[in-house]
Amino acid sequence: MLASWLKSAALGLMVALLPLASASAGDVPKPVIQKAKGEQCVEDTDYMRRNHMKVLNHHRDKTMHQGIRTKQHSLKNCIECHATPNAEGQRTVLGKDQFCQSCHTYAAVQVDCFQCHSSKPAGSTAMHPIIPAQTGVGAQTAASIRHHARSAAPAVGSGVSVKDLAGVIK
């Protein structure tokens, strides 16, 4: 008797709270799905929403171990189409409201790809901070470098210590 009363009370409470629950669910912003290049994705859109990770993993192993570099399922190709300009005007799939991150934040799934892979399309590295400009020693001709180097006393140099060499050359 008590159990059935509790059950109905709980049910009543749930019904009473339902509008509250749905109201708070509505507060979670829906992901922004950016318009990609082209008319159609490489597979059906519904299929890709559920299975893009499987497609990518399968292709990744084939590329890595067998050197198969077809474009259809490559991450590079995904980024090529789906990268859109961010606030700084840089085309990327990462960042608030950008293609990958927007959905992954909504679904609370961590996206690990970009710990190693570039989130920007190929050819967007003109302003790459890590690549040194071709000035200084790199721009000198080899002959001038050699002339300079030969005039100095012959020594084991260029940042490699004798200890390093000992294990390398016999």
Add this chain to the structure above:
Amino acid sequence: MNQFEQYRRKFIGGALAATGAAFVPGVMLMEVAHSRSPEEAASNKNRWGLLIDTTKCGNGCNECVTACNTEHGLSGKTGLQDSQWIRKVELTNNKTNATHSLPMMCQHCEEPPCVDVCPTGASFKREDGIVLVDRHICIGCRYCMMACPYKARSLVHEDLNDTQLAHMPRGKGCVESCTLCVHKVDAGENTTACAQACPEQAILFGDLNDPASEIAQRLATYASKEVRADLGLNTGVRYSGI
């Protein structure tokens, strides 16, 4: 038709036939040298390697190292914790004072010790002889770095903060080394950044398995050495002049 005209026609006919005969072998060569299509897997028909002529390699010249850094987005720093795919090694014979300089990178061994010791299978040799690290599997234990007799591998110690190049994914906590410019090989470019950059053409890239390739012919004609040949690793990178 006079006699001169007849002679002229005969001559032109003969010349055309000769041209045709000269072109046919050319067409055949094009077919033999065709690159792999993107759908085709790398196969053990090829074995890619380098031949480095140390007599041409200049002391103090760093062009190959710079080109490698630029190609793969490496910082170019040479500290103990920085990635170096090519190290420029300068040697001096203590008795004669003769100096030698050579680039030292992953030697792409046929029997790679780094593959033997890898606990996860991340370090592997591709069918065409290129030794790579599958960073998806690498756990950063660095056994391969200890096993490598050439000090060819580096661990990425710091976050790269999305500065990687699109064709060269790299990341913190993974071991990496020379890939023999595998992205170029797969694209059929048949060269490496270091070979392209060398001002003396001291680095020659090619297929060791193809007897018609320049590298195989040079290896067959001139003396060359494997570094630490005593280990019996059958390296894909060979040196002449040391």
